[in-house]
Amino acid sequence: MDFRxxxxxxxxxxxxxxxxxxxxxxxxxxxxxxxxxxxVAFAREWTAMLHxxxxxxLSWPVKYGGRGLPLTYQGxxxxxxxxxxxxxxxxxxxxxxxxxxILTVGTPxxxxxxxxxxxxxxxxxxxxxxEPESGSDxxxxxxxxxxxxxxxxxxxxxxxxxxxxxADWCILLTRSExxxxxxxxxxxxxLDMTSPGVEVRPLRQMTGDPEFNEIFxxxxxxxxxxxxxxxxxxxxxxxxxxxHERGTLGFALTVILEKLLNRLIATARTVQLDGRCxxxxxxxxxxxxxxWIDLQGLRYTNYRALSALLRTGAPGPEGSAxxxxxxxxxxxxxxxxxxxxxAGGLLDGTDAWWGxxxxxxxxxxxxxxxxxxxxxxxxxIIAERVLxxxxxx
Amino acid sequence: xxxxxxxxxDALRTTARRYLTDRLPLSRVAELADSDAGWDVASWPELTxxxxxxxxxxxxxxAVVFEEAGYSLYPGPLFASLALARxxxxxxxxxxxxxxxxxxxxxxxxxxxxxxxxxxxxxxxxRLTGRKTFVPDLLGAAHAVVLAAAEEGPGCWLVDLRAGxxxxxxxxxxxxxxxxxxLILSGTPATPVVPxxxxxxxxxxxxxxxxxxxxxxxxxxxxxxLDLALDHARNRKQFGRPIGSYQAIAHRLADVYTSVALAxxxxxxxxxxxxxxxxxxDSAAAAAGAAASDAAVLAAEAAVQTFGGAGFTWDxxxxxxxxxxxxxxxxxGGPRNQRxxxxxMLLD
Ligand SMILES: Cc1cc2nc3c(=O)[nH]c(=O)nc-3n(C[C@H](O)[C@H](O)[C@H](O)COP(=O)(O)OP(=O)(O)OC[C@H]3O[C@@H](n4cnc5c(N)ncnc54)[C@H](O)[C@@H]3O)c2cc1C
Numbered sequence: 001m002d003f004r005x006x007x008x009x010x011x012x013x014x015x016x017x018x019x020x021x022x023x024x025x026x027x028x029x030x031x032x033x034x035x036x037x038x039x040v041a042f043a044r045e046w047t048a049m050l051h052x053x054x055x056x057x058l059s060w061p062v063k064y065g066g067r068g069l070p071l072t073y074q075g076x077x078x079x080x081x082x083x084x085x086x087x088x089x090x091x092x093x094x095x096x097x098x099x100x101x102i103l104t105v106g107t108p109x110x111x112x113x114x115x116x117x118x119x120x121x122x123x124x125x126x127x128x129x130x131e132p133e134s135g136s137d138x139x140x141x142x143x144x145x146x147x148x149x150x151x152x153x154x155x156x157x158x159x160x161x162x163x164x165x166x167a168d169w170c171i172l173l174t175r176s177e178x179x180x181x182x183x184x185x186x187x188x189x190x191l192d193m194t195s196p197g198v199e200v201r202p203l204r205q206m207t208g209d210p211e212f213n214e215i216f217x218x219x220x221x222x223x224x225x226x227x228x229x230x231x232x233x234x235x236x237x238x239x240x241x242x243x244h245e246r247g248t249l250g251f252a253l254t255v256i257l258e259k260l261l262n263r264l265i266a267t268a269r270t271v272q273l274d275g276r277c278x279x280x281x282x283x284x285x286x287x288x289x290x291x292w293i294d295l296q297g298l299r300y301t302n303y304r305a306l307s308a309l310l311r312t313g314a315p316g317p318e319g320s321a322x323x324x325x326x327x328x329x330x331x332x333x334x335x336x337x338x339x340x341x342x343a344g345g346l347l348d349g350t351d352a353w354w355g356x357x358x359x360x361x362x363x364x365x366x367x368x369x370x371x372x373x374x375x376x377x378x379x380x381i382i383a384e385r386v387l388x389x390x391x392x393x
Numbered sequence: 394x395x396x397x398x399x400x401x402x403d404a405l406r407t408t409a410r411r412y413l414t415d416r417l418p419l420s421r422v423a424e425l426a427d428s429d430a431g432w433d434v435a436s437w438p439e440l441t442x443x444x445x446x447x448x449x450x451x452x453x454x455x456a457v458v459f460e461e462a463g464y465s466l467y468p469g470p471l472f473a474s475l476a477l478a479r480x481x482x483x484x485x486x487x488x489x490x491x492x493x494x495x496x497x498x499x500x501x502x503x504x505x506x507x508x509x510x511x512x513x514x515x516x517x518x519x520r521l522t523g524r525k526t527f528v529p530d531l532l533g534a535a536h537a538v539v540l541a542a543a544e545e546g547p548g549c550w551l552v553d554l555r556a557g558x559x560x561x562x563x564x565x566x567x568x569x570x571x572x573x574x575x576l577i578l579s580g581t582p583a584t585p586v587v588p589x590x591x592x593x594x595x596x597x598x599x600x601x602x603x604x605x606x607x608x609x610x611x612x613x614x615x616x617x618x619l620d621l622a623l624d625h626a627r628n629r630k631q632f633g634r635p636i637g638s639y640q641a642i643a644h645r646l647a648d649v650y651t652s653v654a655l656a657x658x659x660x661x662x663x664x665x666x667x668x669x670x671x672x673x674x675d676s677a678a679a680a681a682g683a684a685a686s687d688a689a690v691l692a693a694e695a696a697v698q699t700f701g702g703a704g705f706t707w708d709x710x711x712x713x714x715x716x717x718x719x720x721x722x723x724x725x726g727g728p729r730n731q732r733x734x735x736x737x738m739l740l741d
């Protein structure tokens with residue numbers, strides 16, 4: 001057991017820290033149109049800088065534009081980004097879901113075609129899994145893909161698709177055998193979002209921002225070369241994606257929580273509650289400390305899972321637990337921020353503290369226990385697959 | 394970064410689990426808990442032979458031992474000896490404890506300046522006069538390190554509890570496997586072990602060691618409660634199905650699993666920080682202590698509920714784990730105090 005960086009890791013960390021100090025514009029978070037929200041223009045600019053600096057695809061193979069380093073380096077990268085309060089790469093779905101899935105099951109041509117561009121930010125991916133009638137019960141999905149010569153023809157609808165409004169590509173789960181049911185007869189496609197017949201309609205979230213979308217498909221032709229994995233084997237490929245989503249997500253989520261906790265501490269020192277700083281209120285202090293404990297618990301659980309992964313080659317079962325705990329910690333944190341502002345918590349936008357940062361963050365956090373597997377579904381996964389309890393269905 | 398235990402530490406865990414399961418199964422622990430002594434004195438030389446008392450063992454080795462001791466609810470002065478008396482200056486392999494709390498004063502490891510117990514020179518030696526309370530495993534210990542104040546300030550003295558110069562009074566304790574006692578000193582001969590100048594540093598060490606140890610023990614307690622509950626949830630049928638197939642049961646146990654997973658990560662991290670005297674050791678030990686004691690209480694309560702009526706009986710081992718979890722939650726100010734320490738680090 002040793003939590004220190006190896007000499008190589010220490011050099012990497014120092015280089016990255018120095019690079020961030022020079023390259024990260026000090027005012028990036030304040031010059032956004034709405035503080036704390038996703039800013040596409042800046043995210044593109046920043047992604048290009050990250051890529052030029054050699055900080056993307058740290059654990060991806062060198063021949064696809066990565067650096068071929070152990071996953072530990074990705075952890076260091078995310079920690080240092082949290083420390084510097086640096087923004088994210090523009091393509092999280094490509095980096096954490098599409099990319100790893102293509103790496104695992106893709107053809108050499110698909111790897112060559114997509115992986116380098118995911119890293120540069122030239123190809124932004126979205127995920128088309130959920131449908132109006134198929135959410136938690138993903139295997140009931142109905143979007144059709146019918147073989148026609150060298151193409152598949154796609155008809156149907158996806159919903160809640162984040163980043164579809166800016167995406168160049170979509171990882172799309174379809175039913176390719178019309179008479180099939182459940183997990184069989186599904187096919188996983190890489191779909192070019194500029195194809196004729198694709199229509200994206202934004203949906204406003206409870207925050208007021210349109211950050212996810214409906215996608216309608218009308219006779220959209222997808223070349224058979226864009227099938228990822230086997231025709232009819234889409235479920236297995238989708239499980240690879242979700243394993244990666246829940247497996248490698250831990251570090252990224254912890255970083256989000258760390259940045260927010262730093263912000264919470266700054267807020268606690270700045271605002272007034274009942275005529276004093278929340279930082280001096282024993283009840284607030286107790287809850288802030290509790291969140292710090294949550295954060296450290298998540299961080300070291302990520303490390304423990306990573307250690308197991310590096311030793312055994314298989315991700316440990318902690319991934320689902322980390323997502324579950326993170327989402328609820330994030331909700332507690334953002335609600336505490338609103339509470340500590342007292343009447344100030346009633347405000348949003350320009351009159352609110354830091355441009356309404358907490359108003360947005362608190363409302364957005366309610367999505368955390370729904371997206372990437374609802375908390376109920378995650379608890380069932382833990383119960384059945386980790387704790388070996390009898391199936392509920 | 395490497396989170397794994399060494400091969401030796403893995404072996405230590407395997408041997409500990411085997412020894413405790415064979416020699417002190419839960420039925421035997423229950424007998425001992427209901428006995429006058431509260432523990433099996435003959436187990437001590439066995440622990441010594443297993444190497445648990447070796448001076449070479451560090452906090453990460455102790456993490457393994459304490460987790461296993463918690464898992465099997467080992468009744469005996471292991472925590473008091475290794476995590477209280479040792480860091481307070483006791484050298485030796487006999488059972489020992491630390492008497493730090495005074496009646497009517499805050500019973501935490503932070504209040505060294507508050508002690509009313511007096512230490513005076515007497516010829517070549519020293520004598521102690523005063524009362525110490527809430528002394529863990531006092532009746533099982535051969536020696537007590539005692540916090541007392543001399544003219545120079547507060548320090549620690551070692552008292553031989555078998556020499557007859559002190560009165561030991563058992564306190565009626567909820568956790569019958571880790572009883573507390575009151576130590577009455579009236580001119581009792583004692584040997585100095587910690588001079589006044591060192592006291593603050595030594596007590597900071599004791600607090601870190603105790604918190605890390607109890608965190609590991611609490612993880613063991615929580616894991617055992619979870620394992621017992623899972624076993625029951627898989628086998629007990631109602632309405633024609635195993636109760637573990639009902640989400641109200643399954644999801645609660647999934648939450649327990651999550652809490653234990655996080656607490657375990659923190660407990661191991663804290664033990665490593667203590668071993669390395671890392672700059673984060675105080676906060677790590679506080680975080681681990683708070684998270685693990687919360688997880689142990691959560692797990693024990695969920696287990697009682699999962700067992701239904703059978704979990705509510707005296708014959709069930711669950712109340713013994715529950716009492717231990719609560720013992721841990723009350724020691725040295727508990728999670729509230731630990732979070733207060735973290736808040737000071739973050740906000741002041
Ligand atoms: C912010 C956000 C971003 C998203 N981004 C994407 C994206 O990019 N791509 C994409 O494909 N999808 C995305 N989703 C969709 C998300 O994956 C689904 O919302 C989620 O899987 C739940 O499906 P549903 O909304 O249909 O709810 P339902 O499945 O209808 O669930 C409704 C409620 O019932 C509960 N429930 C359902 N089944 C069970 C059961 N068996 N046992 C107990 N409780 C159950 C659920 O937990 C939930 O509380 C996003 C969602 C959100 C909120």
